[in-house]
Amino acid sequence: MTMRILKLILFSFVLVSILSFAGCKKKEPAVSETTTDKSIVHITTLQSKSIGIDTVKYSYGQNELTLTGKVSFDEDKVSKVYPLASGNVLSVKVSLGDKVQKGQVLALLRSSEINDYQNQYSVALAALQLAKKNNDNAAQLFASGYYSQNQVLSAQNDYHHAQSDLNKIKQQLLIFWC
Numbered sequence: 001m002t003m004r005i006l007k008l009i010l011f012s013f014v015l016v017s018i019l020s021f022a023g024c025k026k027k028e029p030a031v032s033e034t035t036t037d038k039s040i041v042h043i044t045t046l047q048s049k050s051i052g053i054d055t056v057k058y059s060y061g062q063n064e065l066t067l068t069g070k071v072s073f074d075e076d077k078v079s080k081v082y083p084l085a086s087g088n089v090l091s092v093k094v095s096l097g098d099k100v101q102k103g104q105v106l107a108l109l110r111s112s113e114i115n116d117y118q119n120q121y122s123v124a125l126a127a128l129q130l131a132k133k134n135n136d137n138a139a140q141l142f143a144s145g146y147y148s149q150n151q152v153l154s155a156q157n158d159y160h161h162a163q164s165d166l167n168k169i170k171q172q173l174l175i176f177w178c
Contacts, residue, residue: 008056018051073097084176087111117173124166131155131162 043051073096087109094106138155141147 004059011056015051018047081106083107083109085109085111085113087113114173114176117169117176121166121169121173124162124169128159128162128166131159135159 088111090108090110092107094100094104100106135155135158138147138152142149142152
């Protein structure tokens with residue numbers, strides 16, 4: 001804005017200077033006394049050759065700044081994400097600064113820890129199936145009189161322990177898959 005004001009002052013000064021110097025050289029015939037409009041300026045041919053007239057315009061000055069610095073993100077609006085299990089990163093699906101949604105896959109890991117839980121789940125599932133068969137057989141043998149009640153209770157206890165072990169491992173795996 002100050003540049004615009006300086007240009008306007010300079011233009012006014014040049015215009016007044018030219019008109020005052022041009023007026024000192026030769027007197028023009030007087031303008032009729034009946035004219036009351038003081039905004040009319042009469043210029044001779046010689047004066048019109050030496051000055052230029054333009055319309056005052058409003059223009060926006062374009063300022064350019066060169067700054068150095070580091071562009072980074074707002075730490076208050078960033079959530080740090082850490083994997084629940086250790087392992088090797090196979091691929092990364094997002095980049096720094098990307099907006100993510102709940103449940104979106106961020107990276108793929110190969111984890112021996114999760115692999116161990118999956119193996120434990122398979123073993124616990126097989127143990128549960130075997131305990132169920134033993135429990136069913138013990139109930140049938142008890143009904144036919146070949147097993148005692150203690151043997152049936154032991155088979156039921158083994159079946160319940162196998163269910164409990166399987167549920168525990170399922171809960172641990174659900175932590176990684178939710």
